[in-house]
Amino acid sequence: MRIIRSIKKMSELSLRIRTKGKSTGFVPTMGALHQGHLRLIRQARKENKVVVVSVFVNPTQFGRGEDFKKYPRDLKRDARLCIKEGVDMIFYPSAKEMYPNNYRTYITVEELSDVLCGKFRPGHFKGVATVVAKLFNIVQPDIAYFGQKDAQQAIIIKKMVEDLNMPVRIKVMPTLRENNGLALSSRNAYLNKEERKQAHTLYQALNLARHLIRQGNINSSDIARKMRQLIAKKKSARIQYVSIVNLKNLKPTDKIKDRVLIALAVFIGKTRMIDNIIVNPKLYG
């Protein structure tokens, strides 16, 4: 497995691979790989000749006071895991390489970027869309793999790819969870033992919503209120948002009639955690 730090080198390799007609599967990550990432890598391995993983903690998607500096970094461990999974290349550029001093170009996916997490992390999805476009141009993948845990990110990237006619397919793989339902995330490393227990409240709340819809409750605000009440019972939990939105346009739904994204962000202690599920009320109609 090769670790490539230079954009120029990676671009040359990508072009050569593409010209040979070999398909490339790409898993963009910020490193600190967990089983959720490995699930994406395995899928990429299954479906492509060449598998590229990028490891880049992207500064432009972090806001002031967010955890850019303390975000976990361990390339050696990530590389070991990638070798085990049969990854061909890790693309590992520096921030300077990706954003030189006179950097000026940004991509915005309007509307979709201003709701849910975007409301509380202004500029976050602009940073995400921009870096993903850059990575796609450098790696030239046929298929790129994302996790459903970052649901809004996946929806925005799909929209960007569709709108800008990028020649890449996006595959979104299910969220992996610990036994108690806690969604796997590199940020789980920030939690202490007690917080880790309490963090399970996010998934509990999502399950409560599913349960209520299954029972025929289609009232979004009633369901969200009950979710909030459940979460409020945990001492270390502070809700940022609980939202039930249309899966396509991320607009709030009043009555749940079609597939919805139920998403939430909750601070557990000082750690901001997100989770989501998709529920189709018609399945229970």
Next chain:
Amino acid sequence: MRIIRSIKKMSELSLRIRTKGKSTGFVPTMGALHQGHLRLIRQARKENKVVVVSVFVNPTQFGRGEDFKKYPRDLKRDARLCIKEGVDMIFYPSAKEMYPNNYRTYITVEELSDVLCGKFRPGHFKGVATVVAKLFNIVQPDIAYFGQKDAQQAIIIKKMVEDLNMPVRIKVMPTLRENNGLALSSRNAYLNKEERKQAHTLYQALNLARHLIRQGNINSSDIARKMRQLIAKKKSARIQYVSIVNLKNLKPTDKIKDRVLIALAVFIGKTRMIDNIIVNPKLYG
């Protein structure tokens, strides 16, 4: 020569061409082709296996009250010219095909887009950058050709390509001019006979600037003032801007010490015309 209207079809062809390792030269246009365009096409023909010309009057780069509706359109004539030049494909999508109803994604090249023409045409270069990125993703060219007449556009596109790591080379070809110096432009068709004569004042003013710099004048505001005075002599001329800026960052220069872009926009009657030259004072030092 094929005329392709569908994005899907064009993307498939581009991918096939790229996989075969054939180089594609691409000339994006808004149609109403003139000798300036043909100069780009000939260069593309010389340097590539496959030549693609796009003809698309891009609605997102026109502001309110601008000439989107009356912009000259004549596909038959354009196609005849392209056939003569040995073009392989014209990509001719509809506005609906390029911007479906729920379109949301835009590219901004910050700072460079807010000066010169961008100051008077807000959103213009956002529209340009976005459509060019879309076209690049659809056509997948190795080299794309632009005219120096739209200097700011060329600089912005080069910056976008560099920043987003797009796998394409940009070539900028010199402005072609009529005998009296009037830069070729599809919009010259709007001018009546008398206006056409007066429009030559743009190039006269640029030449005056070059002459003054050659004589050792390095005072931007003095030079710009003299250019304005010259243009003001023409009855049908109304100046929008006359600017002398650093060629790289498009920031105003006070003393001209390095290569500068001297650019201007002048209404001749109701028609907005632009022109520019690059002057290197060191050549005359």
